[in-house]
Amino acid sequence: MMTLYSGTTCPYSHRCRIVLFEKGMDFEVIDIDATNKPEDLIEISPDNRLPVLVERDLRLDIANIINEYIDERFPHPQLMPPDPVMRARARLFLHNFEEQLFSHIADIENNTAKVDEARAAIRDGLTVIAPIFARQQFMLGDEFSMVDVAITPLLWRLNHYGIELPKQAAPLLTYAERIFSRPAYIEAMTPHERAMRK
Numbered sequence: 431m432m433t434l435y436s437g438t439t440c441p442y443s444h445r446c447r448i449v450l451f452e453k454g455m456d457f458e459v460i461d462i463d464a465t466n467k468p469e470d471l472i473e474i475s476p477d478n479r480l481p482v483l484v485e486r487d488l489r490l491d492i493a494n495i496i497n498e499y500i501d502e503r504f505p506h507p508q509l510m511p512p513d514p515v516m517r518a519r520a521r522l523f524l525h526n527f528e529e530q531l532f533s534h535i536a537d538i539e540n541n542t543a544k545v546d547e548a549r550a551a552i553r554d555g556l557t558v559i560a561p562i563f564a565r566q567q568f569m570l571g572d573e574f575s576m577v578d579v580a581i582t583p584l585l586w587r588l589n590h591y592g593i594e595l596p597k598q599a600a601p602l603l604t605y606a607e608r609i610f611s612r613p614a615y616i617e618a619m620t621p622h623e624r625a626m627r628k
Contacts, residue, residue: 549592
């Protein structure tokens with residue numbers, strides 16, 4: 431059985447939980463408070479970061495790699511596109527999300543001097559991709575994919591992070607609400623995450 435050591439409010443852990451629940455497989459999730467990590471986490475993750483997936487002798491601690499491993503190991507439903515061109519596009523989206531959006535989260539969560547700049551960067555980055563959803567249902571077209579898994583934990587946390595999107599981002603917010611209603615998405619959330627939008 432796979433075991434996921436998951437941060438209670440960590441958006442990267444949230445991604446991995448979504449994939450596990452979408453797959454409907456047997457797994458164990460161990461919730462960890464990121465502000466009070468247990469000492470034995472260092473044995474599992476020498477970098478002391480979350481999430482961490484453990485299966486037999488395998489240990490992975492980068493969310494996108496964890497999710498691709500799960501998707502290849504349990505291919506139904508397939509979340510990475512089967513077509514090599516679309517798979518490359520998906521990986522480019524995932525890379526750009528990390529570079530242009532998620533890289534700013536630490537500044538917001540730690541309330542650094544760059545917090546306003548970080549909020550603006552995320553707001554502007556999301557506004558740029560919003561028109562996609564006036565033309566299609568999901569990030570890559572008509573099928574829910576790993577790209578949707580990656581972006582929606584950030585969309586769930588917009589209010590929590592103090593980010594307000596402009597009116598032209600309305601298609602993105604409509605898309606987000608549609609994803610939030612998926613049964614696997616609802617099951618994948620911790621109580622702390624649910625409270626972020628109350």
